[in-house]
Amino acid sequence: MTKMTTEEAFIKVLQIHGIENAFGIIGSAFMPISDLFPKAGITFWDVAHETNGGLIADGYTRATGKMSMVVAQNGPGITGLVTPIKTAYWNHTPLLLVTPQAANKTMGQGGFQEVEQMNLFKDMVCYQEEVRDPSRMAEVLNRVIEKAIRGSAPAQINIPRDYWTQVIDIELPPIVRLERQAGGVEAINKAAKLLSEAKFPVILSGAGVVIGGAIEDCKKLAEKLDAPVCSGYQHNDSFPGSHPLAAGPLGYNGSKAAMELISKADVVLALGTRLNPFSTLPGYGIDYWPKNASIIQVDMNSDRIGLTKKSNSRNLWRCKISFTATFK
Amino acid sequence: MLTGLDHEEDDKGTVWNKEARERDRDRMSPRQAWRAIQAGMPEDVIISSDIGNNCAIGNAYPTFEKGRKYLAPGLFGPCGYGFPSILGAKIGCPNTPVIGFAGDGAFGISMNEMSSCARKEWPAITMVIFRNYQWGAEKRNSILWFDDNFVGTELDPELSFAKVANACGSKGISVKTMEETTKAIKQSCEDQKKGITTFIEVILNQELGEPFRRDAMKKPVRVAGINKSDMTPQKTNN
Numbered sequence: 001m002t003k004m005t006t007e008e009a010f011i012k013v014l015q016i017h018g019i020e021n022a023f024g025i026i027g028s029a030f031m032p033i034s035d036l037f038p039k040a041g042i043t044f045w046d047v048a049h050e051t052n053g054g055l056i057a058d059g060y061t062r063a064t065g066k067m068s069m070v071v072a073q074n075g076p077g078i079t080g081l082v083t084p085i086k087t088a089y090w091n092h093t094p095l096l097l098v099t100p101q102a103a104n105k106t107m108g109q110g111g112f113q114e115v116e117q118m119n120l121f122k123d124m125v126c127y128q129e130e131v132r133d134p135s136r137m138a139e140v141l142n143r144v145i146e147k148a149i150r151g152s153a154p155a156q157i158n159i160p161r162d163y164w165t166q167v168i169d170i171e172l173p174p175i176v177r178l179e180r181q182a183g184g185v186e187a188i189n190k191a192a193k194l195l196s197e198a199k200f201p202v203i204l205s206g207a208g209v210v211i212g213g214a215i216e217d218c219k220k221l222a223e224k225l226d227a228p229v230c231s232g233y234q235h236n237d238s239f240p241g242s243h244p245l246a247a248g249p250l251g252y253n254g255s256k257a258a259m260e261l262i263s264k265a266d267v268v269l270a271l272g273t274r275l276n277p278f279s280t281l282p283g284y285g286i287d288y289w290p291k292n293a294s295i296i297q298v299d300m301n302s303d304r305i306g307l308t309k310k311s312n313s314r315n316l317w318r319c320k321i322s323f324t325a326t327f328k
Numbered sequence: 329m330l331t332g333l334d335h336e337e338d339d340k341g342t343v344w345n346k347e348a349r350e351r352d353r354d355r356m357s358p359r360q361a362w363r364a365i366q367a368g369m370p371e372d373v374i375i376s377s378d379i380g381n382n383c384a385i386g387n388a389y390p391t392f393e394k395g396r397k398y399l400a401p402g403l404f405g406p407c408g409y410g411f412p413s414i415l416g417a418k419i420g421c422p423n424t425p426v427i428g429f430a431g432d433g434a435f436g437i438s439m440n441e442m443s444s445c446a447r448k449e450w451p452a453i454t455m456v457i458f459r460n461y462q463w464g465a466e467k468r469n470s471i472l473w474f475d476d477n478f479v480g481t482e483l484d485p486e487l488s489f490a491k492v493a494n495a496c497g498s499k500g501i502s503v504k505t506m507e508e509t510t511k512a513i514k515q516s517c518e519d520q521k522k523g524i525t526t527f528i529e530v531i532l533n534q535e536l537g538e539p540f541r542r543d544a545m546k547k548p549v550r551v552a553g554i555n556k557s558d559m560t561p562q563k564t565n566n
Contacts, residue, residue: 059416234400241391
């Protein structure tokens with residue numbers, strides 16, 4: 001056990017996770033931690049509007065794969081973060097949302113800059129937790145960061161602002177990083193059989209291929225199968241554009257060639273995509289989704305498997321797996 | 329396929345795009361602008377885009393050799409994504425050229441960040457603002473399903489984003505031709521290395537692309553009818 005302040009505990013956990021950038025507008029509700037940012041090696045990017053701050057954080061993570069935090073003053077500062085946090089949620093961006101809350105001592109009396117911040121983000125984050133006691137600051141923060149990474153989405157820590165500047169005696173929590181799981185033997189065998197017997201397999205590569213660092217794997221598999229690769233809507237960077245098997249993006253104003261190719265598929269291997277319904281709406285008058293094809297869906301979130309498209313082989317895989325091993 | 333496409337089509341019975349071309353013969357169409365932009369983009373560039381007509385027309389244009397290069401707003405679809413997200417990308421990748429894109433409607437939502445990003449601690453970016461003086465995607469809906477009744481779709485033609493940029497301490501320019509556009513994109517990416525942020529207003533004609541939601545729209549019918557004379561004044565204590 002080590003004696004430290006709640007803000008020191010908070011900063012130490014940020015350091016353990018390598019969070020070097022914070023985006024927001026300065027406010028008294030988190031000044032005990034911003035005061036320590038320079039000493040800790042954390043850059044505070046003071047923005048003009050919280051909504052932009054949240055979107056800047058989304059852009060930072062999507063371009064680098066690294067996580068950052070977003071923070072604001074309780075009340076009106078925090079409400080400005082609703083739009084970017086939900087944006088990051090659907091962009092599958094792991095992000096730490098720090099919401100200092102009006103003090104427990106007066107919460108509920110309708111004082112200054114008070115709003116129920118847990119309710120506010122209930123549908124915007126993959127996980128949220130309020131610190132229930134100052135001694136739990138590090139434990140809760142560590143869990144929230146882990147949840148953001150596991151869920152690949154924003155996660156929220158809500159902190160009654162009167163919990164800062166308190167002295168606690170704690171042990172810093174360990175990082176528990178889960179390994180990304182490959183598919184089960186049965187699922188992979190079934191998928192391999194479908195693909196081996198396919199007359200015209202087509203790959204659909206989505207955001208998960210980018211986030212999972214699986215572009216190279218996807219390329220190898222496409223070459224092995226000699227299958228064209230369509231990219232998911234707005235994920236033009238999920239497959240090398242110069243590759244002979246690259247067909248371009250599906251969806252709104254997408255590639256007509258990709259649409260025509262996938263319409264002829266008898267097996268679709270959907271990699272790292274939740275198959276959002278908007279992303280496969282008809283384009284150029286072509287209703288291209290192959291309704292009779294077998295669909296192999298690979299997504300990190302089991303809730304998405306088979307949700308929007310009939311799915312013959314329901315595989316829950318992380319994208320970063322060695323596909324080639326299956327097809328040797 | 330796209331290299332041969334220059335213009336947007338009208339649905340049967342509508343003439344907006346044809347008239348837009350005729351009205352501003354000297355201006356680029358969105359597709360011509362996208363081709364000019366592509367011609368000037370460095371190979372390793374990261375780009376972001378926004379929701380809206382001109383950005384969405386470009387969806388099929390950019391291709392990349394690596395991941396984490398294309399930041400589009402995604403499926404929550406917030407207007408005002410292009411500018412802040414490209415700032416974040418540059419903060420994360422300070423040595424990579426970056427270009428953000430937004431239409432003049434969406435840019436208005438996030439343009440307050442022009443007041444913060446010119447400070448010397450912030451890295452330099454290029455931000456393209458497609459200027460067609462309208463909320464284009466919504467205007468297309470008004471044309472297709474609401475008999476050209478343009479409620480809330482017109483933007484301020486007097487506003488100069490280039491002047492705002494200059495006032496904020498950044499570089500602001502306005503381009504009208506494909507040649508000027510390509511040149512400005514190239515120059516701005518060079519300028520990023522010197523710490524100069526450039527806002528490029530790309531002046532376009534008013535052609536409009538496909539509506540986002542053909543699947544969700546239908547022509548309304550009038551049943552009870554609405555009359556202005558039914559408006560009831562509010563009672564106040566003033």
